[in-house]
Amino acid sequence: MKKTVLLFVAFSLFIACKKEETIGDANLHITGNVKGIKQGKLYIQMLQDSTLVVVDSIIFDGKSEFESHLKIDSPEMLYLFLDRGQSNSLDNNLVVFAEPGNLSIDTSLETFYANAVVKGSKNHDLFQDFLKINSRFTNEQLVLLEKEIKAKQENNQSRLDSIKVANEKLIKRKYLYTINFALNQKEHEVSPYVALSEIHDAQLKYLDTIHNSMSPKVADSKYGKMLTKFIQERRKIEQ
Structure with a gap:
């Protein structure tokens, strides 16, 4: 019985010490x-x-x-x-x-x-601002999708052609907004994050511009390093 109690106490102390170490190491x-x-x-x-x-x-x-x-x-x-x-x-x-x-x-x-x-978190605040504007593009895309479905049902080719043009313009606006956002937030880690998550398939020249604009602190962050690696890998593939 005494051994069991001692083992339990020792185990409890071990857990407590590990927790203190974890908290002490946390930032x-x-x-x-x-x-x-x-x-x-x-x-x-x-x-x-x-x-x-x-x-x-x-x-x-x-x-x-x-x-x-x-x-x-x-x-x-x-x-x-x-x-x-x-x-x-x-x-x-x-x-x-x-x-x-x-x-x-x-x-x-x-x-x-x-x-x-x-x-x-400043990055969280900035990302929420980004999402608010980005959701408008998503809503516009949904409206165009509804129009496209209706045009297909009516077999209206001219209408489908105009919807296609409108959708291409919308995508271009969305990408330009994301690029400008990333450039304007070059001092924050949200910049490389949105580049990777939203416009990873953009032309390399745009990703390069975002990459080259990052502050040294952002470039050395998790997402800054990921963007650097991603651009290097894409460049190898596209050469």
Whole structure:
């Protein structure tokens, strides 16, 4: 019995020490609140080699507040997934552009993604601004798609031709907006991120312009290095 108690105490101390080491090594402190949640689990994930990896998990058991200590080399996206248990919802995923320092996430069980308020990251604020404008292009594309379907049903070729021209112009506007956004935010890591995620198939000269405009700090970040590598690989393929 004494041995069992001693082993338990030793194991508890080991876990406590490991946790202190983890917290001591962390440079990102996340605090949050999911209003209305009683039970469930929150997974915090990072993208590593094209795979989402869980870096922390929080169990909710009566309290809605949560806290996490992580280490990130530079600003990067975190992918939060809320496991509600038996209740189903499409609003379970939240993407946060985290930066080293203190980050707060205030949201609710009913609208986990829709009404989430994230504070403490300039890159996240900028990315949200980008998404607001980018969503307008998406909405315009949906309108054109509806028109295209109708024109096909009516077998109206002239209408289809005009829709095609309109869609090409829309795509060009969307790409130009993204390029300008990336250039204007050259001091922030969101610049190479949107280049990689939104316009990776743009002409190399545009990606080169974004790449060459990045500040040394951004160029040395996770997404800055990824953009450099991506451009080098594309150049080899296209030569």
